[in-house]
Amino acid sequence: MLVGDCERIGDEWCWEGRSSVSGDAERDWVAEEITAPTFGQALRRLRDERGFSREYLAYTAGVSASYITALEKGEREKPGRAVVESLLRCLNLMSPLTPSERRHLLELAGLRMTDTPAPGELHAAITPDQHQALVLFAPALAAYVDPCGNVLDANDAWNAALPGLLEDGNVFEWMFGNELARKVQVDWESEARRYVQWLRGTVGRNPDEPVFTDLVNDLGRFPEFRASWSEGGVDFIPPVRTHRLRDPQSGEIREYSVQAGPVYSEIYPDRIILLLCVPI
Incomplete structure (x- = not known):
């Protein structure tokens, strides 16, 4: 339920500003909408935040635009390390990635951070x-x-x-x-x-x-x-x-x-x- 003003009518609470959703219907909605993060979703979010088109990201990373589309839709297998590192470099050029963002994208691809820190x-x-x-x-x-x-x-x-x-x-x-x-x-x-x-x-x-x-x-x-x-x-x-x-x-x-x-x-x-x- 959304946070908002409410009043009690009889034995029920009514929330102002939105229609009421039954418990079963709300649970079904949550089950349908909330999913585990995927590599494609994370890539799309990082690309959108930087204002990159699929074509531009593909060109700078050395892959095809159709490949980026397939990755974001989850229609291709997880990319290898060389591709992921290339995507990370390109995304980082426009706006620096945080350590958590870099780690998250690598882990969603089933990869580990390999740089050995001193x-x-x-x-x-x-x-x-x-x-x-x-x-x-x-x-x-x-x-x-x-x-x-x-x-x-x-x-x-x-x-x-x-x-x-x-x-x-x-x-x-x-x-x-x-x-x-x-x-x-x-x-x-x-x-x-x-x-x-x-x-x-x-x-x-x-x-x-x-x-x-x-x-x-x-x-x-x-x-x-x-x-x-x-x-x-x-x-x-x-x-x-x-x-x-x-x-x-x-x-x-x-x-x-x-x-x-x-x-x-x-x-x-x-x-x-x-x-x-x-x-x-």
Whole structure:
């Protein structure tokens, strides 16, 4: 029902300025009119907002006007990445696309954003509230990392419990190249093997991103990494697991519940991961 002035007559409310629609009829109308977003609908909206004709968009994107028409009507299969990127470039020329608009059009085409942001770009995308959240998580160990294991930010509890990681800057580099990692991780051998299996799963999920293969090649200088990689095992980071750490000062062994999950980012979806280690 539309918002407006109303008055009560008997047991019913009558809305001024429009005819009454029965509940069943209104539900049928909603079912007919409200549909899930499609690539064609999103493309048409972005094109109309910029005042492009189908012919102009087609010409600048290097496709035919009939193809644009078919896309917008949902009469063609979802386009490939090359076509979508070309359409995005053309739409962006007239009026810049927001990160959400670009992401939405790619996802409606069944594609992912493939540009791999640098750690500095990801760090800049973390909001002040997200930075402050790390402080508030204490005494839990908390950090933001990217899929390559680069540490983007961490609280003091994290830095104290994992000495050397702040300086190394990368979880994998620290795991295999820093003796302090072996000192504080009670189950270093099995944990290192898990890290390799998780990295293999990440590489398989992102086969077109050279940053991951470059990381694997770089880690190959560590014999333990090469040995674990050659085993061929694969796994994916669970949302919750347990982990034991040895206090670097007292030597006391503590058990943690480790939680991992993506942090909201409009610009870089699924690229910033929160690692939270809660003492048990």
